[in-house]
Amino acid sequence: MRRPKSSPKSLLDMQTAVQTLILGTAIGGVYALMGVGLNLIFGVMRVANFAHGALYMIGGYAAYYLTLATGAPMPVAVIGAMVVGGCVGYFVNAILLRPVYRSRLERPSEFTLIVTFALSLMATSAAAVFLTPNYRKFEGMWPDTITLFGFVSMSGDRAVAFVTALILLCALLWLVHFTDLGRGWRALTQNRMGADIVGVDVFRLANLAFATSGALAAAAGAVLVPLYLAYPTMGESVIVKSFVIVVLGGLGSIAGSLVGGFLLGWAEALGSVYIGSGYTDIYGLVIMLVVLLFLPRGLFGISEREV
Amino acid sequence: MVKNIIEPVCANRRKFLAGTALVLATSWSGLRPAAAEDKAPVVLGFATGLSGAQAQYGRDNVKIGELFAEQMNSQGGIDGRKVSVVSGDTQDQPDIAISLARRLIREDGATALFGHGGSGLTLALSQALKSTKVPLLLSYIWGNSNTGPSLPSVYRIGPFNAYVATLMAKYLKQSPYKNIVILAEDTAYGTDFAKDLSGKVDAGLKVETIPFQAKIQDLSPVLGKLASGTQPDAIIVAGNYQIIYSLQNQIPAAGLKSQIIGAWDYPTTPEFWETAGKNGVGVIYATFTGPSVKLTATGEAFRASYAAKFGRDPLFYEYFLWDCLNALRKAVTDSKSVDPAVLTETLAKVSFEGTTGSIHFNQEEGAWNQALSGTLFMKQYTEVKQTDAAAKVVAEIAP
Structure with missing residues (x-):
């Protein structure tokens, strides 16, 4: 039996589908990078960090000003942004949130939520006042258009962002699974009180979790400036996307965040091409609701172990 | 001792006289007709x-x-x-x-x-x-x-919108474009403009409107579909938020060779060249300033x-x-x-x-x-960091 020849239209349809999936994958990697930091903090400290978008914004601006002031190439700018984001994350926890956990408040997580939300608003307003609301951009590492398989066109900077995200995600996975710090974080994720009882230094690990999360968010902000620009409110959409990723993947699950990031990237890309371009932000929320309906803990949610 | 008594008395007298003068001055100004600062x-x-x-x-x-x-x-x-x-x-x-x-x-x-x-x-x-x-x-x-x-x-x-769309439709009629896409943000401005322009262009011109969320950051998947499909001659950008500054890069990166046309003169804003870079060259935009104004x-x-x-x-x-x-x-x-x-x-x-x-x-x-505003000018940047005043006037469309 002869196979029917594919028509030019079906070939085009196939090419569009492949192109959409590749673009979704490329942005999904960066989404995963955004979401994984938020999930790390939630896992370790049960804190919903609403300042996560602000850290993304700080990373974007740090990379921009580093490039502007020193002419540093993009990899140096990204590392600089990670240092800034990491330091901000560390001090946010050490100075502002630690007193909340140490106090005898009945529901500390609600206070941390308010503190991080206020921080987020303050950071956005401060950026608008001190850095001006103008859109900023620095030249990426690879601004040329690249073509994959002869039909998928994208900016080289998108590929750079994806590869950077993958490297950082791999580094995080190594940190979590093969170091004492990672073992400590996993212990805290499983049961904070239990970890505390067996001698884990909860506050030190929390500080480092915040620093790591801040560095990852800042890296995501930095690699996306050549594509999406830097501006004071750039973190607003990120915080929503990050929460979708965390809920999709499962609270406290690093692997879940990775999957959640790619799922969100694919949902947005495929939805905007095949359903409608006017609802891009909705597709992730719809998938999140469906997942919650059938898997209330998310795809890889971890239940806390009883002591 | 005498000196000590007299000095406070003199001081009080001076205060009294100064106070009286102040009261009189205030009363006098109150009797004047309303002064400028009183309105x-x-x-x-x-x-x-x-x-x-x-x-x-x-x-x-x-x-x-x-x-x-x-x-x-x-x-x-x-x-x-x-x-x-x-x-x-x-x-x-x-x-x-x-x-x-x-x-x-x-x-x-x-x-x-x-x-x-x-x-x-x-x-x-x-x-x-x-x-x-x-x-x-x-x-x-x-x-x-x-x-x-x-x-x-x-x-x-x-x-x-209706005014600009009428004039831009006249421009499109005299342009070589046969197939255009309007990227319209989902606000009263973007959808209104797209609707007006679509309704006013000639029947021979194929127009497709692609709506997008105003504050979205990335239209690459949609642009990629256009690149592998219709490949429009021109893409008209009708938006206000950050995406319009990224589109100068996102459109060519998607493999599109379409002429980018700004529905308003956002390319004259201070951040345009920083965000568009060399991809800003060739962009056409609508404005109401021109040599004849x-x-x-x-x-x-x-x-x-x-x-x-x-x-x-x-x-x-x-x-x-x-x-x-x-x-x-x-x-x-x-x-x-x-x-x-x-x-x-x-x-x-x-x-x-x-x-x-x-x-x-x-x-x-x-x-x-x-x-009502005056003449619509369609201008095009011909070199990097060009100013609005130096941009080439592609068309001058009178009402």
Whole structure:
């Protein structure tokens, strides 16, 4: 039996589908990078960090000003942004949130939520006042258009962002699974009180979790400036996307965040091409609701172990 | 001892005489006819975005208001009334804009409201403030429904969607394009404009409208589909937020060779070249400034004072704001009142020299309380970091 020849239209349809999936994958990697930091903090400290978008914004601006002031190439700018984001994350926890956990408040997580939300608003307003609301951009590492398989066109900077995200995600996975710090974080994720009882230094690990999360968010902000620009409110959409990723993947699950990031990237890309371009932000929320309906803990949610 | 007693007495006497003189002076001034500073002031209210994505426009508007107040006060005020500016941040949220505008009117005594905001936000604001009758003067808000008989206190100087779409359709008719795509943000501005333009172009021209969420950052998947499908001759960008600055890079990166056309002159904003880089070369945009537009004496004076204060020439829509401020000045001078209802009525009849020509407000179907703008210029950048003044005029479309 002869196979029917594919028509030019079906070939085009196939090419569009492949192109959409590749673009979704490329942005999904960066989404995963955004979401994984938020999930790390939630896992370790049960804190919903609403300042996560602000850290993304700080990373974007740090990379921009580093490039502007020193002419540093993009990899140096990204590392600089990670240092800034990491330091901000560390001090946010050490100075502002630690007193909340140490106090005898009945529901500390609600206070941390308010503190991080206020921080987020303050950071956005401060950026608008001190850095001006103008859109900023620095030249990426690879601004040329690249073509994959002869039909998928994208900016080289998108590929750079994806590869950077993958490297950082791999580094995080190594940190979590093969170091004492990672073992400590996993212990805290499983049961904070239990970890505390067996001698884990909860506050030190929390500080480092915040620093790591801040560095990852800042890296995501930095690699996306050549594509999406830097501006004071750039973190607003990120915080929503990050929460979708965390809920999709499962609270406290690093692997879940990775999957959640790619799922969100694919949902947005495929939805905007095949359903409608006017609802891009909705597709992730719809998938999140469906997942919650059938898997209330998310795809890889971890239940806390009883002591 | 004597000396010690006399000195306090003398001091008290001096205080008494000084106090008496002060009381007399105060009483005398109270008996005078009302002096300039006693008249109710003219308060320019700016409820505008000062922190969101469009904060730059908002801040520039407030600065222009302050420049205007400074100039008026140096000339003795408007109708002898002191001019001041009050402003607040709408955060691009209609509910915040409404409560802010109410506060500016009730607590700060705003005589009229100015400022930049989205068409939808401004429409909500206009409807909420309708009962106050406080004039709302729009300078760069394009929604068709932002003015109309049902909103008698709202006046507009500057272009609006139906007007621009009519002129742009004429441009498209004379252009070589056969197949165009309108990227329209999902706001009153973007969808209105796309609908107007689609309805006005010739039947032979294929038009597809692709809506997108206003604050989205990435349209690459949709652009990729266009690249592997229709490959439009031109892509018209009708948006306001950050994506319009990224599209100069996202469109060619998706493999599209289409001509990029800005539905408004965002390529003249300060951040354009920083964000577009070399991909900004070749971009065509619609604007209302061109070689055949001559500034009046009022316009030249504004340009000079603006440049002296802010170090650059005003952008074209900033002339419209200056005209709006002068419209209020004329209404206050003509009516000798700052009563909102009186001003709303007077504005309908004012006529004065604006920055680019004579200004009066039409009360016509489709252009209610509207001072019509002039010729549409389609300009194209031919080299990196080119200025608006140096851009090539591709077409000049008269109304």
